[in-house]
Amino acid sequence: MRTTAARGSLTGLLLLWGLTRAALLLCVLKVIVFPGPDVTSDVSVIYRGWYEVLLTGTFPLDDVTWQYPPAAALAVLSPGLLPFLEYATAFFVLALLADLAVLALLVHAGRRPGRSPRGAWVWVAGLPLLGPTVYARYDVMVTAVAVAALLAGVRHPRLMGALAGFGALLKVWPAMLLLGVRRRAAWASAAATGAGVAALFAVTVPGAFAFLTFQRDRGTEVESLGALVFHVARHHGWDGEVLLNYGSVEFLGPYVTWVSTGALFLTGAAFAWLVLWRLLATRFEAHTAVDAAFTAVLMFTVTSRVISPQYMVWLVGLAAVCLCFRESRMRLPVALVLAASVVTVLEFPVWFHHVVASDPLGIALLAVRNGLLVAAALLAARALWRATVPGRRPLPTVPQPARATEAPVSS
Incomplete structure (x- = not known):
């Protein structure tokens, strides 16, 4: 009976994956017109332009929109593996294959003792909530590397380290x-892999680390938590503006640097909390590393100067890995991330013009989405701390001498 039920569940999972992914492909191929701005232009215009530059043997040194570590070049060049397809179509197909690879990893992991198939369901049902953006960015490829690293960590720490080190050079x-x-x-494996790959790019391709300067000069993106200050301030006389800047739609004007600095301060505070947790934590189980990774990425996403829709792909992937473990403490934060994914597709691309205009609908969408992410981060941090950091223990009881009237206990 259990085998039959498991087969039925797998059939349903694959059927749902097939239907939802076919819909996503039809959207990015423009057979179905998804509401809002065209999300595929990043691939057909920006990625394609980078592809042509990278083929000449250098990074896009004069393009401030190139804000990625050097291994990102591999994702941009990957459509060359399918020369019989047009660049954008090849990229979408490879994104689909990365999505399928994540599903295969989660299904395999869910069959082990102490694991659960819920993780695979989170991925299959959660990813399409973000709309066609998931196939129009290379984040699903990075997420596939991250999922493979986390699932390898229990038995193969060196492999995990190598994948994490490589993944860091894809998108930090x-x-x-x-x-x-x-x-x-x-x-050690992560350090060796990261250093080796970084050195290879630095020696062979000019401008491998130019992205560090471009990333430093970014402002406050309109979808970030800090941006809510300016969305409201626009209705009270703030004379700044919204412009396409460094590859994203950002606020420019008075006090923007203050808010951007505040975001960096919050990121630093999140990092300090994570370091403190790591120093005090003593109870580590098989799922602890996964829960910690999910919590850390949540905290850094919430405090970032930029919360692009594709960042949610990372969170859905890590959420799925968490729920592969039956003992994970992240069920409620995962539910909040999935809810935030529903709101994310509404704020981008469906009603992005409301966000750019800072009208009541746009502000409400951002407040709800970012509020859900903040709640998820705080609850994840609380659950991680309670599960791993020992609380105040009762003082040991001092044995009292036996009374004269009590008979000694024989051994």
């Missing part, structure tokens, strides 16, 4: 996967 955030890992082999 996978470095946080190591936060809850205790085995030195994982850290």
